[in-house]
Amino acid sequence: MRIQDIIEGKKEWRVHMARVKALPRDYQIVYKEIQKYLFKVGPVELTNGTGLLSGIIDLFEGGAALGKGVLDVTGSDVAAFCDDLIKDSKTYADIYQESVHQEVNKAMKKVTDKTK
Template identity: 70%
Template sequence: MGIQDIIEGKKQWRAHMARVKALPQDYQIVYKEMQRYLFKVGPIDLPDGPLLPGIVEFFEEGVAAGKGVLQLTGNDVAAFCDDLVKDSPTFAEVYQQSISGERGTAEK
């Protein structure tokens, strides 16, 4: 990874966060909690994958439709997040596989 890749990644992240900041306050709060939760459960492709931008797009559509954020996610936001990443390999799974001796199963 070169310096240009790092700079481009930062530009993309800043643009992504600008979209988040354009959302209503309640959406921003839920997004930040979702982001915090997802970084803890650790889907491997979270930083570079389509999940976080997809959530922002989903929220933007909800705002445009005049819906409240909990109408989109439900009251259990953690369960909503778990459903989003249920088929994604996580760092915990990769670690468990590495210590149990399984090879290649984390790469889906």
């Protein structure tokens, strides 16, 4: 990654966070919780720019403009809302599970080969 890419990424992130700060307080709180949740759950494409997070802000800006409360937009189960957003996305947990599966298969193959 070039230094220019890093600088551009920081600029984009600052603009992104300015949009969050412009949201009503309840939306900001829920957005930050969603952000934490997604960073922990780890959809792989989340690290490639702010596409998913920007989409959430778009949704929140629309809801706020209509005078809706944030839970009217997300539903009362915010974690389920997040899970639904990333249901078709590959996560770091998926990658790790695949890695564990491959390691177990390799180990079991070695054990089986030695017993033959």
